[in-house]
Amino acid sequence: MIVTTEKLTKRYGDRAVVDGVSLSVRRGEVYGFLGPNGAGKTTTIRMLLGLVKPTSGTARVLGEAPGTPKALLRVGSLIEGPGFYPYLSGRDNLRVHAARRGVRAEQVETALEQVDLLGAAGEKFRRYSLGMKQRLGVAAALLGRPELLVLDEPTNGLDPAGMADMRELVRALAAQGQTVLLSSHLLGEVEEICDRVGVIANGKLVAESTVDQLRGDTVLLVRADPIEKAHVLVEGSELHGDVLHVREADTGALVRTLVHADVDVLEVRPLRRTLEEVFFEMTGAA
Amino acid sequence: MGSVKAELLRLWKWPATWVLIGVWLVMTLSFGYVFNYIALDGGGNARGMSQQQLVSAMQPENVGAAVVRGLPMFGGAIILVLAALAVGSGYGWGTWKTTLTAGPSRVSAMAGTLGALAVVVVVLVALTFAADLAAAVTVASLEGWDWSLPGWAAVEALGASLLIAAMWTAFGVFLGVVTKGPALAVGLGLMWAVVTENLLRGVGSLLGPVESLTEVLPGGTAGNLAGAVGGSGAPGVLTNLSGTTAALLLLGYVVVFTGAATLLKVRRDLV
Numbered sequence: 001m002i003v004t005t006e007k008l009t010k011r012y013g014d015r016a017v018v019d020g021v022s023l024s025v026r027r028g029e030v031y032g033f034l035g036p037n038g039a040g041k042t043t044t045i046r047m048l049l050g051l052v053k054p055t056s057g058t059a060r061v062l063g064e065a066p067g068t069p070k071a072l073l074r075v076g077s078l079i080e081g082p083g084f085y086p087y088l089s090g091r092d093n094l095r096v097h098a099a100r101r102g103v104r105a106e107q108v109e110t111a112l113e114q115v116d117l118l119g120a121a122g123e124k125f126r127r128y129s130l131g132m133k134q135r136l137g138v139a140a141a142l143l144g145r146p147e148l149l150v151l152d153e154p155t156n157g158l159d160p161a162g163m164a165d166m167r168e169l170v171r172a173l174a175a176q177g178q179t180v181l182l183s184s185h186l187l188g189e190v191e192e193i194c195d196r197v198g199v200i201a202n203g204k205l206v207a208e209s210t211v212d213q214l215r216g217d218t219v220l221l222v223r224a225d226p227i228e229k230a231h232v233l234v235e236g237s238e239l240h241g242d243v244l245h246v247r248e249a250d251t252g253a254l255v256r257t258l259v260h261a262d263v264d265v266l267e268v269r270p271l272r273r274t275l276e277e278v279f280f281e282m283t284g285a286a
Numbered sequence: 287m288g289s290v291k292a293e294l295l296r297l298w299k300w301p302a303t304w305v306l307i308g309v310w311l312v313m314t315l316s317f318g319y320v321f322n323y324i325a326l327d328g329g330g331n332a333r334g335m336s337q338q339q340l341v342s343a344m345q346p347e348n349v350g351a352a353v354v355r356g357l358p359m360f361g362g363a364i365i366l367v368l369a370a371l372a373v374g375s376g377y378g379w380g381t382w383k384t385t386l387t388a389g390p391s392r393v394s395a396m397a398g399t400l401g402a403l404a405v406v407v408v409v410l411v412a413l414t415f416a417a418d419l420a421a422a423v424t425v426a427s428l429e430g431w432d433w434s435l436p437g438w439a440a441v442e443a444l445g446a447s448l449l450i451a452a453m454w455t456a457f458g459v460f461l462g463v464v465t466k467g468p469a470l471a472v473g474l475g476l477m478w479a480v481v482t483e484n485l486l487r488g489v490g491s492l493l494g495p496v497e498s499l500t501e502v503l504p505g506g507t508a509g510n511l512a513g514a515v516g517g518s519g520a521p522g523v524l525t526n527l528s529g530t531t532a533a534l535l536l537l538g539y540v541v542v543f544t545g546a547a548t549l550l551k552v553r554r555d556l557v
Contacts, residue, residue, distance in 0.1 A: 043557075049387045051556040073389040083380025085296050092299060099292035100388040100398075140384065 002027050002148050002179045008057035010043050017043045019203035025181050030174045032194030033183040036283055040203040041183045042080050045152050076146035082137030086126035090136045093125055103144040111139040130157030152183045167193050191275045201283035214278050220246040223267035230263050289390050289398020297402050306368045307410050311417050318352045319421040346422040346433045350443030353414050355517030357447055358509035362454040363479040369458025370475050374468035396548045407451040446515040450508040453536045456543035463547040501526050507535040
C-alpha cells in the first residue's frame with residue numbers, strides 16, 4: 001500500500017470535518033477521491049501531506065509519517081489550486097520549487113514540456129490563465145519524479161480541451177506505473193480514469209471499491225404488454241412503473257418465455273446505474 | 287541549503303526587495319548627505335548643528351556612524367516591512383503550502399527564509415555603506431577637505447548595523463507568521479517601530495518605570511546600540527545603555543522572534 005489511513009479524524013471544535021476515514025491506495029493505481037464540496041476531501045489530503053495535524057487516527061504515506069521530509073520528497077502534490085509567486089515566470093517558479101526539492105534544474109524543462117507550457121514558461125505567473133496556472137501546478141508536482149502524485153481537483157478552471165489533456169496526462173502517468181491519488185467532484189472524470197474510488201460525504205468514507213463494483217450489476221430493463229403478466233412470469237423481477245428490472249437474467253430465455261406466454265415484448269436493454277447516480281445515492285444518504 | 291537557495295532566488299527577483307532597498311538608500315543619502323550639504327553651503331541649518339558638526343557627519347571616516355544612525359527607526363521600519371511582506375505574502379499567494387509540501391521540514395523551510403533574508407540584510411547594509419561612502423567622498427572632494435577612509439570604528443558600526451537590521455528582520459518575520467498575511471503584519475510593525483515606542487517615550491518623561499522600559503524595547507535597544515557605536519543626530523538614537531548590554535538584548539530579541547516564529551510555523555496547521 002502506498003497510502004493507508006486508520007480512523008483518521010480532524011475536528012475543529014465540535015465539528016468533525018473528517019470523521020474516522022480509513023482508506024488505502026495501492027501502488028500503481030489511480031485512486032479517485034470523490035465527494036461533494038465541503039465533504040472533507042481536501043482536509044484529508046492536507047493531513048496526508050502534513051499540512052494539517054489529525055485530531056486522532058493514523059496515516060502512513062509510502063510507509064512514512066505524513067509531512068516528514070522522507071515522505072514528502074517522494075510525493076508530488078497540487079492542493080486546492082497552485083500556490084506560486086505572481087511576480088516570477090512559470091519557469092522561475094519551477095526553479096524555486098526544484099531547489100526546495102533538491103531536484104536538478106534540467107527537470108524543470110521536462111516538466112514544462114509534459115504539461116505543454118514550454119511556450120509560456122517565460123511569462124509572469126500572474127498573467128497566466130486559470131488553466132495555465134493549474135498546469136504549472138501539475139508540472140511542479142511532477143518535479144523529482146515522485147512515486148505518488150496527489151492531485152486535488154486538477155481540472156479546475158480548465159476548458160474542455162484542457163480537461164481532456166489533463167485526463168490524458170494522468171492516464172499516461174498511470175501507464176508508466178505512477179500512483180495517483182486524484183480528488184475530484186467531476187464524476188465523469190473519475191469514472192474515466194480511476195481504477196478505484198473512495199467516496200466521502202460529511203467527513204465519512206461511505207464507500208471504497210472499483211468503479212465497476214460501485215455501479216453494481218447490470219440489470220435488464222424490460223418493457224412489455226401487459227406488464228403485470230410479464231412481472232408474474234419473470235421470477236425475481238421488480239416492477240418500476242411500466243417497466244420491469246430483472247437481475248441476472250438470460251435475455252434469450254426471458255424473451256422466449258414472454259413470447260410463448262403471448263406477452264408483447266416492446267423493449268429489452270441492459271440498464272446500469274451511472275457513477276453519478278451511485279454518488280448521489282451515497283452522498284445523499286450519508 | 288536548497289531552501290536558502292530557493293528563497294534567495296525568489297527574493298532576488300522580487301521587485302519589492304529592490305524597491306524597499308532603493309527607498310532606504312534614497313532616504314539615507316538624502317538625510318545623511320544631501321540636506322546636510324545644502325545646509326552647509328548656505329542653506330538654513332534648522333537642527334542647530336554647527337558647521338563643524340555638519341562637516342564631521344559627512345566625513346568619509348564617519349561613514350560607519352552614518353550607516354548605523356538611520357537603522358534604529360526609519361531604516362529598521364523598512365527592513366521590518368520587507369521581512370513582514372516576504373513571510374506574510376506567502377499565506378495569501380499559497381506559496382507556504384507549496385513550500386511545506388515540497389520536501390523540506392518546516393524548520394528547514396523557516397531556516398531557508400531566515401537565511402535568505404539575512405543575505406538580503408547583509409546586501410542592504412553593504413549597499414548603504416557603499417552609497418554613504420561614495421556620497422561622503424564626493425562631498426569631501428567637492429569641498430576640498432582633507433579626508434581619510436573609515437577605520438576600525440566603521441567595522442564596529444557595521445557590525446552593530448547588521449545586528450539592528452537582523453532584529454528588525456526577525457520582528458517582521460514573527461509578525462508575518464503570527465498574522466498569516468502581509469497587510470496586518472506591515473501595519474502592526476510600522477505602528478510599533480514608528481509610533482508606539484515614540485509615544486511610550488513621551489509617556490516615559492512623566493512616568494519613570496515606563497522610561498526605563500522604553501530603553502529595552504526593540505527600537506530603544508537598537509537606538510542604544512547605534513548611540514554606543516557613534517551614531518548620533520538621528521531620530522531613535524539613544525545613549526543610555528552600554529553597547530554590550532544593547533547588543534546582548536538585541537541578540538535576545540533575534541532569538542526570541544525567530545524562535546517564536548519557527549515554533550508557530552512548526553505547530554500550527556496550514557489551512
